[in-house]
Each structure stands twice: as structure tokens, then as C-alpha cells.
Amino acid sequence: MDLEAVRTFVAVVEAGQFQKAAADLSITQQAVSKRIATLERTLGVRLFTRAPRGAELTIDGQAFLPHARELLLVVERAGASVRPGHRPLRVDVITSRSAQSNLMRGFHRAHPDVDLTVMMLLDIETAVTALRSGAIDASFRAVTAPGRVLPEGIESVRVLDEPLHLLIGPDHALADARSVTLAQLVGHRIWMPGIAPGTEWGAYYDDLVAEFDLTIEATGPNFGSDALLDTIADTPALATFMGAHTRLIWPADHGLRRIPVTDPTPVYPHSLLWHRDNPHPALVSLRTHLAAMTAEQEATGTWTPDWAAPR
Incomplete structure (x- = not known):
């Protein structure tokens, strides 16, 4: 699973819009769309639906969200475990x-x-x-x-x-x-x-x-x-x-x-x-x-x- 796509998924959820998530991540809106599409192909489900107010989570997206956040926490802990001054x-x-x-x-x-x-x-x-x-x-x-x-x-x-x-x-x-x-x-x-x-x-x-x-x-x-x-x-x-x-x-x-x-x-x-x-x-x-x-x-x-x- 592409961790950058997972990170982008969480950013879209928190921003509520693809465009704002792109600005938060310092990438283009097209790059955000590509990452989300890649993640959806990997999972075999739709994660977002387009709505007047922005991007809304599907039922599958809601199920995936807590696991996505946990994945990012695991990545952070893994990096900290080997970072001098931050590990035993x-x-x-x-x-x-x-x-x-x-x-x-x-x-x-x-x-x-x-x-x-x-x-x-x-x-x-x-x-x-x-x-x-x-x-x-x-x-x-x-x-x-x-x-x-x-x-x-x-x-x-x-x-x-x-x-x-x-x-x-x-x-x-x-x-x-x-x-x-x-x-x-x-x-x-x-x-x-x-x-x-x-x-x-x-x-x-x-x-x-x-x-x-x-x-x-x-x-x-x-x-x-x-x-x-x-x-x-x-x-x-x-x-x-x-x-x-x-x-x-x-x-x-x-x-x-x-x-x-x-x-x-x-x-x-x-x-x-x-x-x-x-x-x-x-x-x-x-x-x-x-x-x-x-x-x-x-x-x-x-x-x-x-x-x-x-x-």
C-alpha cells in the first residue's frame, strides 16, 4: 500500500476538499486525485463521493479512515525508533x-x-x-x-x-x-x-x-x-x-x-x-x-x- 496515498487520503478527510488538501500537502490538485485513485484501485472500493460542499467519505471510506490514521502513526513511531536522540x-x-x-x-x-x-x-x-x-x-x-x-x-x-x-x-x-x-x-x-x-x-x-x-x-x-x-x-x-x-x-x-x-x-x-x-x-x-x-x-x-x- 502506497503510504503517500494513505497520507493524502487522511489529508483530504481533514481538509474536506481535494483543492485544500493539495495546498496543505504542497502538491497539485491533480496529484491528489491520482493518489486517491491509486489507493481506491489498491483497495478495490470507492473512498469518496463528490458533493456540493467537497469530498465526502463513502461507507468504505469511513471504515478505512481509523486504520489509515493508525498506519501513519505506526510510520511515525517506526521512524522515531531509529532516529538518534529520539530512540533508546x-x-x-x-x-x-x-x-x-x-x-x-x-x-x-x-x-x-x-x-x-x-x-x-x-x-x-x-x-x-x-x-x-x-x-x-x-x-x-x-x-x-x-x-x-x-x-x-x-x-x-x-x-x-x-x-x-x-x-x-x-x-x-x-x-x-x-x-x-x-x-x-x-x-x-x-x-x-x-x-x-x-x-x-x-x-x-x-x-x-x-x-x-x-x-x-x-x-x-x-x-x-x-x-x-x-x-x-x-x-x-x-x-x-x-x-x-x-x-x-x-x-x-x-x-x-x-x-x-x-x-x-x-x-x-x-x-x-x-x-x-x-x-x-x-x-x-x-x-x-x-x-x-x-x-x-x-x-x-x-x-x-x-x-x-x-x-
Whole structure:
């Protein structure tokens, strides 16, 4: 359906005359007549009858009018949804319980006036495509993973180094430890079914395994964090890694322990990605907020892959 014809139809209804509608739309009366004729052919009905006082709606025209007005409202809302300054700031995070989500909650508390939409895309390729198209304004990722070069126009800055913790059940051999070194984890089974091949976090854990001779198993279906916590609590031989800032809640009788990993401390390098030509005014506020939040991070005694973006 030709939306300009619909707009012209509503203008004629409001003006009451083809000639006045033409003046309101800054087009000729002939153009108005052609648009109305096109719309009538599309719908297969007459919308107006000529009367001494101007154009009057037929019964079909009266039935179509509220829908025509709604169509124009939908068009306006659709345009506003992607117009910078008139739509929410759209930011991609990996999961809703991650450190990235915590950063966005902090930003929202500091800037409650910013209309914000948080979304979760699967991988860096999807995120970069969305950044280039303008579908999202920013994305948290670990860049640059092996074999990946950010496309022209995509900027990144490392904003958070998140230490890893070991999560184990009460009967695990390391359950009483206050901290564990990476060397102590050699030979222990670390189960992480959420690792997806080809993702940047998959590349991160591949390098961690290769560097420190660890055993990380990604076998079995990923039923989510609740099922993972249940299994870790019930299986003394299993452990898993989780970020120090990841927010998880489990039943008290699980008896799970979160133990810092040291010597060195593996940290996950979260970076913020955006397109340099993105004009959304709140994007500058987000970058400024993150820079202030992470300026004093301590980086000594930590490990990241060689490919991690520099600080």
C-alpha cells in the first residue's frame, strides 16, 4: 500500500476538499486525485463521493479512515525508533548476569534520564554487523580474537578486566582453599557447557587451556546457569569458572564456594565496541562513564591472551 496515498487520503478527510488538501500537502490538485485513485484501485472500493460542499467519505471510506490514521502513526513511531536522540541507546551484552550487565546497571543509575535498551547477541560477528548497520549502538566483547580484524569504522576500548573465580561444591578436593593457583588446577575437571565454538570467549578459554595445561570440558547440553550450579554442587569431581562480577544465586544447601584464582590471575578482557560515525548523543555519555569507572584498574599479576586488545 502506497503510504503517500494513505497520507493524502487522511489529508483530504481533514481538509474536506481535494483543492485544500493539495495546498496543505504542497502538491497539485491533480496529484491528489491520482493518489486517491491509486489507493481506491489498491483497495478495490470507492473512498469518496463528490458533493456540493467537497469530498465526502463513502461507507468504505469511513471504515478505512481509523486504520489509515493508525498506519501513519505506526510510520511515525517506526521512524522515531531509529532516529538518534529520539530512540533508546541500544547496547549488546553477552548475558544478563554478566559483568557487562553490571556495568550497564551502573550507567543506568548514574544516567536515569537516558532511555536504554539492553540486548544479547550471540557472537562478535553478529554484534559487529549490527554496529555497522546501526541496529545497535555499542557492544561489549573481548577483542580482538585470533583471526579477527575489526572492520573499518568500528572502534574499541578495553573497559574492564574481570578476574576469574573457581566455583566448586562442598565436597570438592579444593573446597577449603582460600585461593587456588592455576598450577593447582592441572588435572582437575573444569566443566563449562556454555562455551560456543567460534566465539571470542571460546578463543579465550582455548588459550587458557593451552597456556596452563588445564582440562576444560564443554560437553553436554547447556541447560543454563541453574542446571550448571546443581551439577557442580552434586559432583565432587567437577568445577567451573565464573567471572568475579557475575551475579548468581543458588540454594543455601548447595554449599558452593567461589574461590579466587591466582599466580597469575586470569582476567577476561571486556572491551566496548561502537561505530565511529554513530551520532547517538548518549553513546558519548556511556563511554565517559565507563572510562571513569575503570581508570584505576590494577593490571599486575594477571593473564590475558596475547591477542587481547591493549589497555
